[in-house]
Amino acid sequence: MEYTQRAPQPKLGTLARAFNKILRLRRSFTSSASDAPSEDSCSVHKLKLSQTFSDFPTIISEGGSDFYKVEYEKPRQKFSSKDRQTTESLLAHLFASISAIKAAYAQLQMAQLPYQPNLIQSSDLTIVSEFRRVSELKHSYFRDQLAIPRTVSDSSSDLVAQIEEQWNLIKAYPITKAKLESDLELKDSEILSLQAKLLESKKRNQILDSNLHPGRSLSPLDGLHPSGLTPNHFLTALRFAINSIRSFVKELVKQMESARWDLDAAASAIQPGVLRRGRTHRSLAFQSYICQQIFSDFHHKSYNLDGLEDRTMWCQRRFFDEFIELRHIVPLQKLWQHPAAAKFLRAKFLSLVHPKMESSFFGNLNHRDAVSSGRCFPNTAFFTGFAEMAMRVWFLHCIFFSFEDSSIFQARKGSRFSEVYMESVWEVNEDDDHVTSAAADEHASTAVGFTVVPGFRVGQTVVQCQVYLA
Structure with a gap:
């Protein structure tokens, strides 16, 4: 192994003797100036402070032995x-x-x-x-x-x-x-273990959410079995559908305001002669129009749509299985996987949204053209709100026919108010701002002005229709 080791520094006495020897040699050369030195003789250079011993090619020595060595090598050890x-x-x-x-x-x-x-x-x-x-x-x-x-x-x-x-x-x-x-x-x-805890937490959150906001979620229908189906489950799905209808009404009113429609005139055209002025009253008129269109032919198993005649032969379990299947189809693009739901969606959009209305809202008929072609659904806020409403009504239709005996009804205009089959929209306790504080002339008359939401009879249970009193 090679390694270097610095030699010990020379002592001052040795260094002084070297300088004295150099000076003596210099004097002897100056005294014999007549004798010219030959090239082979050892010449002595004049030292300066800026010079060092390393500037000279020779190493100053005394007695023929080096007094300073920079490094030395140890012979490498060889192994046999x-x-x-x-x-x-x-x-x-x-x-x-x-x-x-x-x-x-x-x-x-x-x-x-x-x-x-x-x-x-x-x-x-x-x-x-x-x-x-x-x-x-x-x-x-x-x-x-x-x-x-x-x-x-x-x-x-x-x-x-x-x-x-x-x-x-x-x-x-x-x-x-x-x-x-x-x-x-x-x-x-x-x-x-963590998945079980997460599932339990989700169930608790869903229960709390359904208690705080009834009708906003179908979580109470999770894990539902046909043998455990009750009218309360239908009521939950109904509230779910009504809330989506009210959300679409908000979007519809927003488009009307953007198109500078006369909202009072539009509401009076839907329900002439009975509607009082006010934002809430207008919203109820628009809501009645949407419900009238979306629940039309609700009592038919095929929804009276061409191509769905085979559904008239379905049993209750078949409708229930379809509800469970469709509940997991959330994205709008996946509705094409279910032809019956997609056909219902197209038919209701074309009947509910008039061409003049769409042209006034958007300046074109792109929504109608895309829906009529059957290639795809428009990916807009307006159509997404409509599609969500239509699918929730389709869910309600599936649960409706999951019961053995069920029917749908509404109150005629001018009929006498019945507390058994009707409830006033002003008495409905909802979180939505469509039905806020009651009007000043609440219950001024017991005559029915128009039906806002239809009523249902499921088995022996009656779900009252919501009416607007004249």
Whole structure:
């Protein structure tokens, strides 16, 4: 191995003697100026403070021996083939012991859980014996450098040590695999536990949301079975549909205002002679128009649509299964997967949204053209609101025919108010701002002005229709 070592600095006395010798030589040369020095003679240069001894090619010496050396080399130690073989043998046995310790330690960890006392004891003995073996190798090395026992330096023993190292490595792999599989099972159990907690939390949140905002969510219908279907489930779906109708009415009024429509005139055209002035009264008139269009032919199993005649032969369970299937179709683009729902959506849009109305809103008939073509549905806020409303009514239609005996009804204009089959829209306790504070002349008359939301009879239960009193 090569290495450098700085020589000790020369003493001051030696340095002073060197300077004196140089000065004496200079005086002797100046005294004999007549004798010209030859090129072979040793010339003496004039020293300056800016110069150093390294500027001269020669090394100043005294008595023929160098007094300063920058570095020196130590002769490289050469190993014989026997020493190399001994070193390789030592390393082979050392790595064999290390791999054995690693495998035994992994086995010791696996034996902790589940607790295996016999395996723990054997692993502990293996670790101790291998540490003792490493200690013997260390002591044999330090006693006489690379001189180790003959049993170690034997070539056959070296091969056995290498095989032992590879065997210990292979032995550690199944142990590591078992440990990873155990960790994976533990993580899977944790995931299942967290998923169960998440599902429970979602159910609690859905219950709280349905209690705070009835009709905004179909979460109470989760996990519903035909044998457990009750009129309360139908009422939940009805509230869900009515809220979507009111949301679409908001979007419709927004488009009317943008198109500068006379909202009072439009509302009076829908319900002439009975409507009082005010934003809420206008909204109720628009809501009655939407309900009249969307619930038209609701009592037919086929919704009186061409191509759906086979639905007239469906049983109650078939309608219930369709409701469960459609509940998971949330994106508008996936409605094409259900031809019956898509046909209902197209038919109701073309009958509810008049071409003049669409042209006034958007300046074109792109919505109608896209829906009529059957290629795709428009991806706009207006059509998305309509599609959500139509799908919720379709859900209600499926649940409606999941009951054995059911019907739909509405109150005629001018008929006498009945508390059994009707309720005033001013008495409906909703969070929506369509039905806020009651009018000043509430219940001024018991005559029905028009029906806002139709009523239903499901089994022996009557769901009152909502009416606007004249």
